[in-house]
Amino acid sequence: MGGKTIERIRPVENYDTQHYWQGLRDGKLLIQQCAACGIRRHPPQPMCEKCQSLDWTTFESGLEGTIYSYTVIHYPEIPPFEYPNAVVLVELDEGVRIVAQLTGSDPDKIEIGQRVVARLVEVQDGLTLPLFEVTS
Numbered sequence: 001m002g003g004k005t006i007e008r009i010r011p012v013e014n015y016d017t018q019h020y021w022q023g024l025r026d027g028k029l030l031i032q033q034c035a036a037c038g039i040r041r042h043p044p045q046p047m048c049e050k051c052q053s054l055d056w057t058t059f060e061s062g063l064e065g066t067i068y069s070y071t072v073i074h075y076p077e078i079p080p081f082e083y084p085n086a087v088v089l090v091e092l093d094e095g096v097r098i099v100a101q102l103t104g105s106d107p108d109k110i111e112i113g114q115r116v117v118a119r120l121v122e123v124q125d126g127l128t129l130p131l132f133e134v135t136s
């Protein structure tokens with residue numbers, strides 16, 4: 001066999017998103033926060049949906065949250081992911097929701113409301129992602 005390893009598609013890093021990807025490489029989950037009204041938002045975007053301010057800052061989020069929703073992908077099997085591939089929408093304790101992979105769980109035993117914690121894992125060279133695991 002052998003051959004070239006198929007890699008994940010790299011995220012676009014621009015002015016509005018670079019803090020997020022660089023933060024993950026630095027071992028921090030940085031979430032955007034409006035500098036005008038204080039509302040927190042994820043994924044990163046240039047403008048506040050609430051007050052239309054273009055001014056924003058970031059804060060370092062904790063890594064714990066609750067499964068808000070999830071799906072388990074069985075088919076088609078697209079490299080480099082392993083299947084079944086559990087994808088969760090996690091409500092972080094800081095109040096924003098984030099989509100990520102769930103690892104280490106039997107897909108049949110995933111439940112909405114389970115407590116999870118993220119590990120920040122370098123999944124390929126220069127790309128670090130939060131991968132969640134159930135804690136309860």
Ligand code: ZN
Pocket residue numbers: 034035036037038039048049050051052053
């Ligand atoms: Zn705002």
